[in-house]
Amino acid sequence: MKFAVRSRPAPALPGVRGPARIHRRTASLLGRLHVGDVAVLDHLDMDRDTAQALIDAGVVAVVNSGPMVSGRFPNLGPERLVEAGVLVVDNAGPGVFERLKDGTDVRIDAGVLHAGDTLVATGREVTAELVRSEMGRARSGLSAQLESFTHNSTEFLRREQDLLLHGQGVPRTATDMAGRPVVVTVRSHGWQDELRGIKPFVREQRPVLVGVDHGADALAKAGHRPDVVVVSGVDDLPSAAVLRKARDVVVLVERGAPRSATEQLERLGIRPLRFETTATAEDAALLLASAREASLIVGVGMHATLDEFLDRRRAGLASTFLTRLKVGPDLVDASAVPQLYDGAVRPRHLVGALIAGALAVGAAVSVTPVGQQWVDDLSPVVTSSTTDLIDNVRGTLP
Missing domain, CATH: 3.50.30.10 (Phosphohistidine domain)
Structure with a gap:
């Protein structure tokens, strides 16, 4: 068994x-x-x-x-x-x-x-x-990289001098940016906290929202609809739903690239604007906002520190460096916005506004005939009440 x-x-x-x-x-x-x-x-x-x-x-x-x-x-x-x-x-x-x-x-x-x-x-x-x-x-080998960076910066400036100096080649978007603040979002380290930090600014100032590659998905995830999406190519696109909702889709292509370079976007029902440049998508978005005369550019998820700056690819390093020189006076890092801008209305502001309004209305009414009549009618009552109060006080004194 x-x-x-x-x-x-x-x-x-x-x-x-x-x-x-x-x-x-x-x-x-x-x-x-x-x-x-x-x-x-x-x-x-x-x-x-x-x-x-x-x-x-x-x-x-x-x-x-x-x-x-x-x-x-x-x-x-x-x-x-x-x-x-x-x-x-x-x-x-x-x-x-x-x-x-x-x-x-x-x-x-x-x-x-x-x-x-x-x-x-x-x-x-x-x-x-x-x-x-x-x-x-x-870190000990940075000297050789800095020499290479100097050469790459010279070459990038030679190739893109018309774009950097005069804004030539920037596509004309349907979204009007002139005189308006622009928020450029890159899906990078810390973008969630930075988007939350500028929420009052976005709600009250209503800036143009620009998403760079999957930064467009980041904006949508945070509850915003990007007005402009800038993509570095068609290999790794943001979601089709986000692209279709955007008013403008700008795709970076090499100079002289054939029309087939944007066919994948066209098959999605999107008519993209071609931007012929060797700049990175992040820098192209900044140059786009600058050329379209944005009043202020707020960067979300940008590379702000020296370590992050050096972390870029060698071709992108020159692009970032020269672009920052170009847009520097108008560019603000999103992490600084909460310290510079506070649009919250506090209770003391409301109380102050109500008191100021009441005083203004009272002053205006007091100079009218009706107001003068009210003052005359109230004067005997106030005088009598004041006299009675004084007599009562005296009566209590020894």
């Missing part, structure tokens, strides 16, 4: 699990990510904006075929991922793209990537201590 034997479940293997989403280009991968995914990509010197986009997508791990910090400059992406609790593995090697299929359930433990019982790749787990060490070495 055989007895049934209860088998014990196999112990859970250590590590982080999730379906792998694979693409060498991070921009193409971001639109396909879901909560719990493992992002497998090839991104040298990941910047903080890209890291924040991965965090917002809800990934549990990031596997980079190359190094997260090459040492050329102190990029902020790895630090942001580690701070957010995302497991980071780099130097996994280019073979990871051949040995792993998109959607495969994977497990990562101690820098080793498994697909079932198969070892797919071995990399290096990026910890907070490792990030601090490599960032320190990267």
